[in-house]
Amino acid sequence: SQQGEEDPQALSIQEGENATMNCSYKTSINNLQWYRQNSGRGLVHLILIRSNEREKHSGRLRVTLDTSKKSSSLLITASRAADTASYFCATAQAAGNKLTFGGGTRVLVKP
Amino acid sequence: NAGVMQNPRHLVRRRGQEARLRCSPMKGHSHVYWYRQLPEEGLKFMVYLQKENIIDESGMPKERFSAEFPKEGPSILRIQQVVRGDSAAYFCASSGTSSETQYFGPGTRLLVL
Numbered sequence: 001s002q003q004g005e006e007d008p009q010a011l012s013i014q015e016g017e018n019a020t021m022n023c024s025y026k027t028s029i030n031n032l033q034w035y036r037q038n039s040g041r042g043l044v045h046l047i048l049i050r051s052n053e054r055e056k057h058s059g060r061l062r063v064t065l066d067t068s069k070k071s072s073s074l075l076i077t078a079s080r081a082a083d084t085a086s087y088f089c090a091t092a093q094a095a096g097n098k099l100t101f102g103g104g105t106r107v108l109v110k111p
Numbered sequence: 112n113a114g115v116m117q118n119p120r121h122l123v124r125r126r127g128q129e130a131r132l133r134c135s136p137m138k139g140h141s142h143v144y145w146y147r148q149l150p151e152e153g154l155k156f157m158v159y160l161q162k163e164n165i166i167d168e169s170g171m172p173k174e175r176f177s178a179e180f181p182k183e184g185p186s187i188l189r190i191q192q193v194v195r196g197d198s199a200a201y202f203c204a205s206s207g208t209s210s211e212t213q214y215f216g217p218g219t220r221l222l223v224l
Contacts, residue, residue, distance in 0.1 A: 042218050045215070048212055050211075092211065098167055098169075101153035101155070102153050
């Protein structure tokens with residue numbers, strides 16, 4: 001698989017439920033970032049987690065990083081219809097370096 | 112503080128024409144990255160520039176594509192003799208010195224007829 005592969009590819013949930021998506025990568029990293037992209041729009045930065053961190057929170061978002069398994073997860077709690085978007089993880093092998101993106105998880109939150 | 116700006120937002124070209132995409136980074140940012148996104152796919156890195164320098168162009172196609180970030184003015188991604196396969200969304204991102212977070216512009220959607 002490619003660096004930064006998301007799983008599942010698509011997710012459909014009801015408003016109020018939690019959404020969890022995973023990202024796996026192959027090489028060592030300096031940091032991992034999650035982005036959201038609404039249809040036909042640009043990317044919005046959600047959260048960055050460094051290789052020496054295990055968990056970070058931002059509002060309704062919770063990100064974990066397991067460097068031994070080379071994987072990360074993004075949890076969106078109490079989802080809202082406005083959370084409907086594609087979510088991408090991206091890894092950087094060094095600070096300030098290029099980002100390698102996965103294929104994304106398409107999340108649909110039904111009202 | 113304005114975000115990353117890209118123009119045009121949409122660009123239509125016929126095969127064989129040239130496409131010029133412009134990117135103005137966030138104020139105070141000196142690092143610019145260009146990425147390409149095909150429909151239903153993630154972004155693919157193309158090139159990383161700092162003022163007047165190309166730092167990493169490992170993702171740039173060998174021919175027809177070039178990028179610059181002059182001392183004054185926006186960064187330019189130039190595609191010569193466009194082909195249908197160049198149709199995609201092109202995103203620019205910027206970051207500050209020693210900053211890890213990249214902030215993305217709204218993208219330029221290129222359609223080659």
